Amino acid sequence: MRTNAGKLSWVAAAALVAAFLGYMIVEVILPAGAGRAAPTAGALTLPDVVFYALAAVTLAGAGGVALSRNILYSALGLLFCLLGAGGLYVFLSADFVAVTQLLVYIGGVLVLVLFAVMLTSRITEINVSNTSFGRFGGILMFVAVAPVLLAVALLTPWAAASAPGALAPTTATIGNALLTRWLLPFELASVVLLATLVGAVVIARKEIKAD
Amino acid sequence: MNAKTQDLSARSGKTARGVLLATLAFGFGLPTVLLAAVLVLSPVSKPAMLVAALRAVGVDLSAWSPNARYVLWAVVMVVLALIIVTFAAVISGMTVWWEMRVSARMQSRIGYNRVGAGGYFQWIADAVKLLFKEDLIPADADKLLFRASPYFVLTGFALVFVALPFGESLIAADLNVGIFYITAVTALVVVGILIAGWSSNSKWALFGGMRSAAQVISYEIPAGLSAMVPVLMSGTLSMQGITRSQGAWPWEWHAFTNPFALVAFGIFFVSQLAEGNRTPFDLPEAESELVAGYLSEYSGFRFALFFLVEFGNLWVMSAIAVTLFFGGWQVPFAGPEVFAAARGAGELPGATWWGLQVASMLVFVTKTLLVLNVVVWVRWTLPRIRVDQMMSLCWKYLVPFAFVTFVATLLWEILVARAPVASHVAGGAMVAAMVVVAFFFARQTRQNISAVGDRVDFTNW
Numbered sequence: 141m142r143t144n145a146g147k148l149s150w151v152a153a154a155a156l157v158a159a160f161l162g163y164m165i166v167e168v169i170l171p172a173g174a175g176r177a178a179p180t181a182g183a184l185t186l187p188d189v190v191f192y193a194l195a196a197v198t199l200a201g202a203g204g205v206a207l208s209r210n211i212l213y214s215a216l217g218l219l220f221c222l223l224g225a226g227g228l229y230v231f232l233s234a235d236f237v238a239v240t241q242l243l244v245y246i247g248g249v250l251v252l253v254l255f256a257v258m259l260t261s262r263i264t265e266i267n268v269s270n271t272s273f274g275r276f277g278g279i280l281m282f283v284a285v286a287p288v289l290l291a292v293a294l295l296t297p298w299a300a301a302s303a304p305g306a307l308a309p310t311t312a313t314i315g316n317a318l319l320t321r322w323l324l325p326f327e328l329a330s331v332v333l334l335a336t337l338v339g340a341v342v343i344a345r346k347e348i349k350a351d
Numbered sequence: 352m353n354a355k356t357q358d359l360s361a362r363s364g365k366t367a368r369g370v371l372l373a374t375l376a377f378g379f380g381l382p383t384v385l386l387a388a389v390l391v392l393s394p395v396s397k398p399a400m401l402v403a404a405l406r407a408v409g410v411d412l413s414a415w416s417p418n419a420r421y422v423l424w425a426v427v428m429v430v431l432a433l434i435i436v437t438f439a440a441v442i443s444g445m446t447v448w449w450e451m452r453v454s455a456r457m458q459s460r461i462g463y464n465r466v467g468a469g470g471y472f473q474w475i476a477d478a479v480k481l482l483f484k485e486d487l488i489p490a491d492a493d494k495l496l497f498r499a500s501p502y503f504v505l506t507g508f509a510l511v512f513v514a515l516p517f518g519e520s521l522i523a524a525d526l527n528v529g530i531f532y533i534t535a536v537t538a539l540v541v542v543g544i545l546i547a548g549w550s551s552n553s554k555w556a557l558f559g560g561m562r563s564a565a566q567v568i569s570y571e572i573p574a575g576l577s578a579m580v581p582v583l584m585s586g587t588l589s590m591q592g593i594t595r596s597q598g599a600w601p602w603e604w605h606a607f608t609n610p611f612a613l614v615a616f617g618i619f620f621v622s623q624l625a626e627g628n629r630t631p632f633d634l635p636e637a638e639s640e641l642v643a644g645y646l647s648e649y650s651g652f653r654f655a656l657f658f659l660v661e662f663g664n665l666w667v668m669s670a671i672a673v674t675l676f677f678g679g680w681q682v683p684f685a686g687p688e689v690f691a692a693a694r695g696a697g698e699l700p701g702a703t704w705w706g707l708q709v710a711s712m713l714v715f716v717t718k719t720l721l722v723l724n725v726v727v728w729v730r731w732t733l734p735r736i737r738v739d740q741m742m743s744l745c746w747k748y749l750v751p752f753a754f755v756t757f758v759a760t761l762l763w764e765i766l767v768a769r770a771p772v773a774s775h776v777a778g779g780a781m782v783a784a785m786v787v788v789a790f791f792f793a794r795q796t797r798q799n800i801s802a803v804g805d806r807v808d809f810t811n812w
Contacts, residue, residue, distance in 0.1 A: 185418055185421065186425070212549060216496075219542065239535050246538040247538055247568065309527040309587075310527070311527065
């Protein structure tokens, strides 16, 4: 009985993903691709090779995060994934964003590893395992995230520069944008961070009664 | 005392002239050769200069395909990277020797004195010994991560040198986001330390790694905030840009033109000591508590790599401090227009320009070594602090004061924009105050020495 239910859930999940993919292809990808010229393949240059290497590092890291059973290996996979993504930002002439990526996420990975070490009770044994998120949880995440990523990938007018030239300083532009046009989101984000900080203190702090 | 020890002690007082000459030649020659290679290669590795330089020796690049040119440039960059990392390793070894000599002197010991004059070749002997040692991996360790962590540490350390200046045009890559980049890649070292601590599967190593991560995450905040002060004063994140916005004389340095920048330097210096796991913040590897902390289980060359990075970091932190606060490579009487005039309009710069580069490198290296010496001095003066003291120092004192200097610098910059004379007045007054402090310090030191009937004596090194 249990195996039948398992099989049925697999079939239902596969049908759901297939239907979703079909819908996305027909309704989003084909219309978006219709209006633009087919990309032409140029000669493979060294920057292209670097780009593919960075993309491979990113994908391998992402795979490591998703597939590893060991929480520390997952954290390290995340490190490589984010390092690769930082490198890709440099290809988009976004040096400030790239370094921010490194600073925030290497620090983030550090904290993650720290928490993994501190909060996992069996961390002293080498074979610590990640618990899986579950099949339906995974599909739900996929369906929720895929449209956003697709929309970004298809609707962004990507700069077609083949090689990163001299990078123009972007720091001042970003600073001006954050403090003028995007001030409200910026401030809201800081309020969210403040709430997180307060929450962390409340959760972590143990009340010690005097008596 | 048998005949042999008598013989040794008799000889130890006086070094043979040949040994002395060999030590001096090697001790000064090796860094000089490496610095000269950096001096030549770092401007020449820039694409435009590379093309011009190769044309000067008769190789015409215009016939080459773009990919061939990329490969050539990549090869030049790899050679430059190898030279800079070798320089880092050599300066790290020399720092070990200098630290051991200074510590021996401060603790009334003899210290290194067997290999070469003043025991100078000890660091090479140690490195060779470590190369030949067995590379042990604990049976229950996570073998992959245990092997990988020294590479993380070394990568994080070596990447810093990309944006670390050596002189006016002597930098591997003058990134627009230089100081920000340096702060970011340094974190890779901590990832390596944390992995080393965990993968060793030893409680000493794990405690060391955890302490190190907690310490570095905490101290990165005051370090970053105080590094923002010179950035605010220069209006750029680029290391060369920050140096260019300062002058050559002390009263034109960031540390002295703004009273809050001097406080910021103090905060930056303390935070860098903590991030580099230096005494008084060496809790992650407290020998008396944790054997050796995160590297307890390491042996052989992996151990050597950890130590290389630890001592090489002294150069890095001193060089960053000099660039941010003490005028970097600025040469007196040689402003940007002098450099531009010496450069000339030709594709390749003239001999005067190279001379100016040598001068700027000398200024930078001298300042960096002076700051490095202070770091060594601090280590052998102060005892280790406790974990709770370390945390409260960071969060209760350094972070609030860093915020104060940050905001005060903003206001100061507004004042300087209204009345530029403020920075000149501050520069003059603070340099004068520093001279007075230095005078009193020297007088007190002399009195302390003479009070116990001793005398200032440098002959017994």
